[in-house]
Amino acid sequence: MTTADLTTADLILTNARVLTMDPDHPRAEAVALSGDRILAVGSAAEIAALAGPDTRILDAGGRTVLPGFFEGHLHVGLGGADLTHLHIGHLHGAEAVGAAFRGFAGANPDMPLLMAQEAHYGILDKPATRHDLDAMIADRPIAMMSPDLHTVWANTAALEAAGLLHGAEMPHGHEVVMGADGLATGELREFEAFGPVIAFAGEGRINLGIATGEEPDPRPGAAERAADKALLLKGMLHCAAHGVTSLVNMDGNRYTLELLAEMQAEGALPLRVKVPFHFKPHMDLDALERASAMAEDFGDDWISSGFVKMFMDGVIDSRTAYMLRDYPDQPGHRSEPLFAPERFAEIATEIDRRGLQIAVHAIGDGAVRAVIDGYEAARAANGSRDSRHRIEHIELIDPADIPRLGAFGITASLQPPHAPGAMDFPLQPTLSRIGAARLADAFNWRSLAEAGAPIAFSSDWPVADVSVLRGIAAALTRAPFEGARDERLSLAETLHAYTAGGAWAAHRDHVTGTLRPGLAADLVMLGGDIEATEPARIADLGVVLTICGGRVIHDAEAGAGTAAAS
Incomplete structure (x- = not known):
């Protein structure tokens, strides 16, 4: 067992298959937490000795415990907004997409822009235009975003609301695609081109960092x-x-x-x-x-x-x-x-x-x-x-x-x-x-x-x-x-x-990423033993418990967590 000190543990996870990511001590059976730090990692018997009368003990039942996952590349504000949007990645064809837009419109009568996410590039079997989206909904601004977040297709109402129908000067690499009629086709390539559409939807401030880098x-x-x-x-x-x-x-x-x-x-x-x-x-x-x-x-x-x-x-x-x-x-x-x-x-x-x-x-x-x-x-x-x-x-x-x-x-x-x-x-x-x-x-x-x-x-x-x-x-x-x-x-x-x-x-290995005494009490418990699970079934394990800085921020079995962590 390795310990940070001899303090009594606040929380112990035991009877676990602990994968520490620490090459010196790659496996363990239990982890003890004290405050916002890892107190000790070791065998179930060793860690049990750190329990006091007020220690909370969780039996993992042979499930995998890992360092909390480190998400090294995402867009959390955009993701938060995405959770409020329409998702059409499972759909194909103008009829299905149009029906989804109309249902979403009915459920969100006051939303300034009806934004659909995960519109793959062949979703309409042709290059999408504002006219295709107008045929779905013409009297409200609607738009759909490609899965890679690099292209948006907007209807005429959205282009007008964003001031893009007649085109706009864009930095190199960003483009409001124009048609032979001198008006925007509806395809907006890269962040500054569709930034005005995002902005009038009320999400412009969250999008600003990736769109322009400005304040x-x-x-x-x-x-x-x-x-x-x-x-x-x-x-x-x-x-x-x-x-x-x-x-x-x-x-x-x-x-x-x-x-x-x-x-x-x-x-x-x-x-x-x-x-x-x-x-x-x-x-x-x-x-x-x-x-x-x-x-x-x-x-x-x-x-x-x-x-x-x-x-x-x-x-x-x-x-x-x-x-x-x-x-x-x-x-x-x-x-x-x-x-x-x-x-x-x-x-x-x-x-x-x-x-x-x-x-x-x-x-x-x-x-x-x-x-x-x-x-x-x-x-x-x-x-x-x-x-x-x-x-x-x-x-x-x-x-x-x-x-x-x-x-x-x-x-x-x-x-x-x-x-x-x-x-x-x-x-x-x-x-x-x-x-x-x-x-x-x-x-x-x-x-x-x-x-x-x-x-x-x-x-x-x-x-x-x-x-x-x-x-x-x-x-x-x-x-x-x-x-x-x-x-x-x-x-x-x-x-x-x-x-x-x-x-x-991310230069954060002195804080987190491994389960070692003295590092942050950041860990995740899965719904089973990941090493004994067929790769195709790993997603079915689910996440049972997420702890960050010693605080439970997700507890699937309790059905609740807390937003407070520091």
């Missing part, structure tokens, strides 16, 4: 802040129900951090949250002063910043991912990086010089290479340090670039639910966009791990379901693409990527 102006009043905190709380409690105790919110700004700090002061912050400064192509280097200030002002065990998020490209399905070769279904087209490679290298070098971490969305192999080159330039200019710079997604990578991640210590931040066919995303149109000749270079999780890249797994919710158990099942059951090797990791590697790997990738 709300004018400063939101008390009622607006309360509404935004409610969305954050809704999203966090949804995460807690899936065993998540820490998350990296991959969008945000100082306003997001301020809201979280208010929730912390109110005793209503259930999870640990890390928030970036979002650097956009229009910004000058001096904007990084804001990133440094955020890092200095927010850095406790619950709320932290200290990193800069960027986008290098878009997504494969809309052909906005930056490729080294032409898209096979659109010869001559490779898309373009959102940052010129030499410009990105300059920015990365300055961020690294400031001692900040960098996380870059890069999906196409051209974007991935540009990011690696930029990180290499920063390392050459500033010297090697424990930077833990990250690349988010890496859906396609040139084989020559795979060993470079391990060589430079670059974290591969990957999402098992994103692989086509693994969970909710269909095989098409993604595989056709990649092309049969490149499928062996797509979603190369094992290849990256074998080459020494640190691996962190996440969901990217609300792009995909936040359920970690579904993500684990997807990671373990994913079928290899035709002509490609099996890129799955083992159960042990997958669990590590959802716990200790995520914490390490």
